[in-house]
Amino acid sequence: MKDLEEEKSPFMFGKTVQKMDFINRTKDIEHLWLNLRSGINSVLISPRRWGKSSLVEHTATVKNNENNVRWCFIDMFAVRNENNFYEQLCTELLKVTSSKWQNWVENVKTFFQQIVPHINIGQEPTTDFSLSFKWEELKKNREEIINLPEKIAQKFDIQLIVCIDEFQNIHTFEEADAFEKLLRSQWQHHKKVSYCLYGSKRTLMTDIFNQKNRAFYRFGDIIMLDKIATEHWTPFIVERFAQTGKEISEELAEKIAVLMKNHPYYVQQLSHYVWEFTRTQATHATLQQAIMRMLEVNTALYQYEIEHLSNTQVELLKAIVNNEKQFTAQETLQNYRIGTPQNVLKNLKMLEKMDFIEKHKQKTELLDPALELWFRHFYMNFKFNI
Numbered sequence: 021m022k023d024l025e026e027e028k029s030p031f032m033f034g035k036t037v038q039k040m041d042f043i044n045r046t047k048d049i050e051h052l053w054l055n056l057r058s059g060i061n062s063v064l065i066s067p068r069r070w071g072k073s074s075l076v077e078h079t080a081t082v083k084n085n086e087n088n089v090r091w092c093f094i095d096m097f098a099v100r101n102e103n104n105f106y107e108q109l110c111t112e113l114l115k116v117t118s119s120k121w122q123n124w125v126e127n128v129k130t131f132f133q134q135i136v137p138h139i140n141i142g143q144e145p146t147t148d149f150s151l152s153f154k155w156e157e158l159k160k161n162r163e164e165i166i167n168l169p170e171k172i173a174q175k176f177d178i179q180l181i182v183c184i185d186e187f188q189n190i191h192t193f194e195e196a197d198a199f200e201k202l203l204r205s206q207w208q209h210h211k212k213v214s215y216c217l218y219g220s221k222r223t224l225m226t227d228i229f230n231q232k233n234r235a236f237y238r239f240g241d242i243i244m245l246d247k248i249a250t251e252h253w254t255p256f257i258v259e260r261f262a263q264t265g266k267e268i269s270e271e272l273a274e275k276i277a278v279l280m281k282n283h284p285y286y287v288q289q290l291s292h293y294v295w296e297f298t299r300t301q302a303t304h305a306t307l308q309q310a311i312m313r314m315l316e317v318n319t320a321l322y323q324y325e326i327e328h329l330s331n332t333q334v335e336l337l338k339a340i341v342n343n344e345k346q347f348t349a350q351e352t353l354q355n356y357r358i359g360t361p362q363n364v365l366k367n368l369k370m371l372e373k374m375d376f377i378e379k380h381k382q383k384t385e386l387l388d389p390a391l392e393l394w395f396r397h398f399y400m401n402f403k404f405n406i
């Protein structure tokens with residue numbers, strides 16, 4: 021009987037990956053690290069699920085022992101207002117100051133002069149520790165918190181790296197513009213703190229950092245993250261099969277990466293299904309089966325996304341998938357019934373804004389490779405033949 025360890029899938033998706041599960045990106049790690057440890061703020065941008073959060077977490081893990089640098093992580097996933105943001109920021113910052121929760125309580129007294137936070141301690145203080153504020157009191161003294169990172173870095177003589185995931189959520193705050201201005205005006209004076217900002221909504225992130233009239237314009241080095249090349253995926257997939265007593269040929273492993281256009285999340289997801297369907301040796305039939313499973317699993321989500329498009333947008337997607345070159349040419353307009361040239365241009369813009377499509381080196385493509393396969397299959401009667 022195989023032992024349990026062998027039965028666990030060696031592929032991971034839907035969670036950030038680190039250490040042994042993290043592949044390649046050596047240049048990105050060095051680039052990010054060089055920036056952050058020398059005080060250069062950095063902004064990470066990519067389409068969804070290409071590996072931004074994993075890259076930052078992994079960089080922190082491998083560079084954790086470097087002198088005098090401390091990392092602080094804030095996830096704004098569930099942060100919906102300014103007060104929440106300050107609470108999270110302060111809680112995580114205090115954790116940087118010591119590994120003992122007793123010291124955190126002490127440090128609250130040292131670091132807060134104007135505001136008196138409420139300290140919440142649960143059964144397991146190291147994980148169940150948080151601060152909360154009275155908004156009325158906090159409102160008048162926001163700078164005290166916004167400057168807390170610098171204050172802590174100065175006091176402990178460290179280079180502090182503050183990483184904020186889902187940063188684009190600041191746009192949901194009530195007075196978002198004013199908040200952005202305040203944050204930027206204070207953070208730009210921080211000498212011993214570098215900020216690493218990233219988030220899953222590419223368009224919103226790009227707007228925050230690339231628009232001249234926004235407070236965070238030119239806040240830091242913008243790193244556009246790429247996908248992971250096939251040459252790194254192939255040996256990874258082959259090895260992961262081997263480690264669990266199964267086999268896959270290089271050719272088939274490469275095919276998985278190519279089919280998923282090297283999209284990190286989907287390469288891992290498809291590899292997982294191929295692995296699951298394989299008893300000992302993966303075959304073309306297993307791959308075919310795995311693709312169908314993957315499309316099935318994602319159907320509800322894709323259906324929801326497509327249902328929100330207009331008919332002309334759906335027809336335009338067909339033209340894009342078919343590699344049409346000139347969307348506004350008379351013939352294309354007629355063949356696909358996509359309206360007037362003005363309509364087409366407007367729809368292209370909207371699809372791009374919604375992150376459906378991307379223009380890359382003169383070529384317009386669907387951003388999501390699995391959605392593309394699904395769309396081909398269900399909307400265009402495309403039959404796979406691996």
Ligand SMILES: Nc1ncnc2c1ncn2[C@@H]1O[C@H](COP(=O)(O)OP(=O)(O)OP(=O)(O)O)[C@@H](O)[C@H]1O
Binds near residue numbers: 034066070220288
């Ligand atoms: N370096 C890597 N090596 C192996 N797999 C990776 C790597 N980076 C990302 N992945 C795969 O991609 C998935 C998504 O990664 P991650 O959550 O870091 O992306 P993200 O860009 O932060 O996503 P989102 O835009 O949704 O926030 C992971 O669960 C993993 O399957």
Ligand SMILES: [Mg+2]
Binds near residue numbers: 072073074185219220
């Ligand atoms: Mg992420």
